[in-house]
Amino acid sequence: MEHPILFISVILDWIGLPVPHGPIGTTFLEKLCEPYLTYSWLVMAFLFVVPKLTLGKLELIPGTGQNFWEVLIGGILDFFAEHMGRKQARMLFPILATFFLYTLLANMIGLLPGFMSPTSSLNITIAMTIIVWVMHHVLGFRYHGWKYYKHFTGPILLMAPFMIILELIGNFARLVSLSMRLFGNILAKEILLGVLFMLAGAFFAPLPILALGVLVSLIQAVVFVLLAVVYCVGAMEHAH
Amino acid sequence: MAEEERGILTELARYGQIGTTFAASIFIGFGIGWWLDNKLFAGKTTPWFSFIFLGFGIAAGFKHLWDLSKKISDD
Numbered sequence: 001m002e003h004p005i006l007f008i009s010v011i012l013d014w015i016g017l018p019v020p021h022g023p024i025g026t027t028f029l030e031k032l033c034e035p036y037l038t039y040s041w042l043v044m045a046f047l048f049v050v051p052k053l054t055l056g057k058l059e060l061i062p063g064t065g066q067n068f069w070e071v072l073i074g075g076i077l078d079f080f081a082e083h084m085g086r087k088q089a090r091m092l093f094p095i096l097a098t099f100f101l102y103t104l105l106a107n108m109i110g111l112l113p114g115f116m117s118p119t120s121s122l123n124i125t126i127a128m129t130i131i132v133w134v135m136h137h138v139l140g141f142r143y144h145g146w147k148y149y150k151h152f153t154g155p156i157l158l159m160a161p162f163m164i165i166l167e168l169i170g171n172f173a174r175l176v177s178l179s180m181r182l183f184g185n186i187l188a189k190e191i192l193l194g195v196l197f198m199l200a201g202a203f204f205a206p207l208p209i210l211a212l213g214v215l216v217s218l219i220q221a222v223v224f225v226l227l228a229v230v231y232c233v234g235a236m237e238h239a240h
Numbered sequence: 241m242a243e244e245e246r247g248i249l250t251e252l253a254r255y256g257q258i259g260t261t262f263a264a265s266i267f268i269g270f271g272i273g274w275w276l277d278n279k280l281f282a283g284k285t286t287p288w289f290s291f292i293f294l295g296f297g298i299a300a301g302f303k304h305l306w307d308l309s310k311k312i313s314d315d
Binding site: 222 | 249252253254256257260261264265267268269272282293296297299300301303304
């Protein structure tokens with residue numbers, strides 16, 4: 001949508017699959033061939049294949065590939081442990097680290113010509129946000145039982161119906177703001193790059209934005225995961 | 241959690257979210273009111289639920305700010 005040429009769409013078109021011309025297709029097959037979906041699968045395939053290739057067999061004396069992944073995974077785990085404690089960090093590590101790696105790669109991939117960021121589609125970000133949102137409520141229920149719902153009513157009994165409405169609105173606002181922030185930042189980056197490339201691509205006009213894009217991609221990935229951590233910690237430690 | 245361990249990114253995540261959460265809660269409040277007015281009661285109560293729930297949305301936005309400031313002063 002933002003970039004002039006998306007190579008996966010070109011390949012799919014060449015094979016004979018119906019690639020939608022707008023952002024959203026009409027038939028089921030067109031929906032499957034939407035660029036953000038195919039690029040999301042590309043990112044997933046990358047995250048499956050590249051660790052498999054670089055890691056190989058785990059060895060006692062790590063080689064280059066194993067060193068890289070050990071540092072990365074260890075760093076992420078320490079980062080989570082700082083915020084939520086070692087035990088909870090180990091429990092939530094698989095889902096949160098997956099979110100981090102996927103979001104980071106999905107943000108970054110849009111910087112290459114011929115690729116787009118899957119996270120510049122609201123469908124992808126809202127899907128991730130719904131998972132995080134449901135997860136933190138499930139965690140709250142698991143840690144506190146029915147008492148978890150009691151904190152929605154606030155301290156004063158008379159104010160309870162009022163407070164329930166406020167908490168409900170606040171909770172849905174979380175859902176909207178978390179998905180909209182990631183989507184908005186990445187879409188802005190994509191559109192800016194596309195426009196600058198079309199206007200003055202021959203004079204390297206997009207270069208500074210490319211450099212900023214790396215920063216934005218990293219920060220947005222970290223912030224998304226960090227907010228998921230903050231919500232989970234808040235749900236787990238609510239002891240009113 | 242020690243204060244210095246938290247780092248600048250946590251602060252960024254916390255405070256960067258204030259603006260969007262505030263706006264989102266106002267829009268969601270108004271959206272619920274609009275839905276009640278125009279879909280559930282089919283326009284009979286037209287401006288009232290929208291306004292009341294707009295107020296709820298604004299209150300929810302301020303409550304988020306209040307909770308956040310309380311959490312910061314607790315740390």
